[in-house]
Amino acid sequence: MVTALVTGGAGVLGRAVVRALADAGHHVVSVDLPGTAGPDGADAIAADLTDTERARSVLAEVGPAMVVHLAAIAVPFSRPETELLRTNLSLAHNVCEAAVAVGAGSVVLASSPTVMGYGRPGWRPRYLPLDEDHPVAPWHAYALSKVATEQLAAMYARRGERTRFAVVRPGYVISPEQWAGAPTQDGSTIGERLADPAIAARSLFNYVDARDAADLVVRLGDADVPSGEVFFACAADPLARAPLADLLPRDYPAPPAGPAFSIDKAARLLGWRPGRSWRTEFAGGPR
Ligand SMILES: NC(=O)c1ccc[n+]([C@@H]2O[C@H](COP(=O)([O-])OP(=O)(O)OC[C@H]3O[C@@H](n4cnc5c(N)ncnc54)[C@H](O)[C@@H]3O)[C@@H](O)[C@H]2O)c1
Numbered sequence: 001m002v003t004a005l006v007t008g009g010a011g012v013l014g015r016a017v018v019r020a021l022a023d024a025g026h027h028v029v030s031v032d033l034p035g036t037a038g039p040d041g042a043d044a045i046a047a048d049l050t051d052t053e054r055a056r057s058v059l060a061e062v063g064p065a066m067v068v069h070l071a072a073i074a075v076p077f078s079r080p081e082t083e084l085l086r087t088n089l090s091l092a093h094n095v096c097e098a099a100v101a102v103g104a105g106s107v108v109l110a111s112s113p114t115v116m117g118y119g120r121p122g123w124r125p126r127y128l129p130l131d132e133d134h135p136v137a138p139w140h141a142y143a144l145s146k147v148a149t150e151q152l153a154a155m156y157a158r159r160g161e162r163t164r165f166a167v168v169r170p171g172y173v174i175s176p177e178q179w180a181g182a183p184t185q186d187g188s189t190i191g192e193r194l195a196d197p198a199i200a201a202r203s204l205f206n207y208v209d210a211r212d213a214a215d216l217v218v219r220l221g222d223a224d225v226p227s228g229e230v231f232f233a234c235a236a237d238p239l240a241r242a243p244l245a246d247l248l249p250r251d252y253p254a255p256p257a258g259p260a261f262s263i264d265k266a267a268r269l270l271g272w273r274p275g276r277s278w279r280t281e282f283a284g285g286p287r
């Protein structure tokens with residue numbers, strides 16, 4: 001039985017990743033801030049992983065073969081920019097350094113599609129659908145922290161570390177409770193996002209079911225792909241009732257019939273396809 005350590009295991013994506021790893025037969029240890037509820041399917045350790053010594057001692061104590069690093073301030077502009085950058089950077093660096101030090105076989109890091117730079121007035125994509133080769137253009141501390149997280153993975157790969165790194169950029173993550181009506185990350189419900197396209201337009205209508213994203217994370221844990229690779233994890237359709245051609249700004253490159261983000265790389269290299277769509281999961285139904 002392989003021990004997998006999930007940072008931020010009490011969070012929205014973390015709970016789904018813990019469940020998927022446990023279902024895959026792993027012994028799962030979740031590490032999250034004191035005061036957070038331990039997720040089902042994992043042993044729980046309370047720790048603030050911005051503390052370098054604490055991060056090192058937790059990973060040494062657990063000795064994981066696989067590390068999934070999700071802990072972060074996960075919402076842009078939800079804290080002062082300096083605090084957000086410092087927190088996310090120290091979390092990612094502490095966890096990566098500790099994982100390499102204990103000889104973990106793999107580390108999967110959560111990045112975000114926001115590295116593309118959308119949401120900034122005047123931003124436009126060079127081409128659509130966006131793929132992992134599209135240039136990044138962060139314009140706030142959250143996106144910058146994710147570019148740095150991706151560069152950490154690239155750095156360890158370049159150094160030839162035995163630990164294999166992979167990066168996942170999940171779309172706007174939706175949990176089963178949120179399909180059923182609970183507020184999503186920005187406070188809107190799925191029903192509101194579908195009724196008012198201006199809301200989902202902020203993230204170019206991307207989204208992913210938490211369980212589908214978790215499935216990709218589990219695959220990345222023991223995938224035979226080069227270290228440092230980056231993968232979008234998005235649904236196969238936009239979170240919208242109308243086609244993107246009717247919703248995206250007129251001065252964008254011609255939009256695809258499907259979503260604005262390509263998931264071809266994960267399909268090609270990992271055999272991953274998202275199994276869920278808002279049309280099958282949203283309690284309010286496809287109409
Ligand atoms: N939710 C999304 O739509 C989305 C999209 C793209 C990327 N992501 C990324 O995925 C990851 C998980 O996102 P989420 O939506 O589950 O966020 P979340 O806020 O639900 O979970 C993050 C978890 O990290 C923990 N955490 C924060 N600071 C910590 C610290 N100092 N030490 C230990 N734990 C700490 C929090 O307590 C929380 O449980 C994040 O890295 C986020 O940036 C999320």
